[in-house]
Amino acid sequence: GLGYEDLYQEGCVWLCNAALTFDPARGSFASYARRVVQNGLIGYCRNVLSEYQRTVLLGDLEPAVLTALEVQNAISSHTKCETPLLLVAAESQYSGVTRKGINALALQVSGIPLTAVAVRMSVPPNHVSAWISRAIRKLRNNESFLSSLHEN
Incomplete structure (x- = not known):
């Protein structure tokens, strides 16, 4: 650029x-x-x-993240999306473990490995995985978040 x-x-x-x-x-x-x-x-x-x-190319995201968010087939892998910003916006709607999971997911989407996210959050990696799993479950049912992904 x-x-x-x-x-x-x-x-x-x-x-x-x-x-x-x-x-x-x-x-x-x-x-x-x-x-x-x-x-x-x-x-x-x-x-x-x-x-x-x-700005993150959706094609660069891990397939598990795309599958979990149910956007793999709906969005071209060449589409650019400000995913971390969308996650930060979604984070404000939640609290507790879900909020931690969205925060961890945003870090992971930015390219930080799960183990580094765990070190940054001072918890074991399996806690971070569980938080992300819970956050993805919530985001999968969040219509405004999914429509924001589809718009980008």
Whole structure:
């Protein structure tokens, strides 16, 4: 997602920004512009990578997760979906073990292995598996969540 043309255009925007905000009393334009363009490009790259990390190809998800959510045949594996964001939105509707399971599922969908999720949550992996199983059961019956998946 970081093509040369995009970076070049973004750099030009930041160079224009540097020209508009430059104060000759504070130093040379070259050093000021270099800093402004560099910081602008770093921020742009962070935003692009952050967006990329929130977007998950459904084809990259584990088949068990897709099957459990009953979307395997309904959605193309090339469809992009902001699944972690949908899970966070769904998480607010639940409490207790289901909420923990949705949280763990969001971490797992983002690419974190089950064992790492268990370490992060300070519990054995079988607890995390049970939480995820319960969360999937609840999400399977949540019409608004399923329709959000189908829309994306």
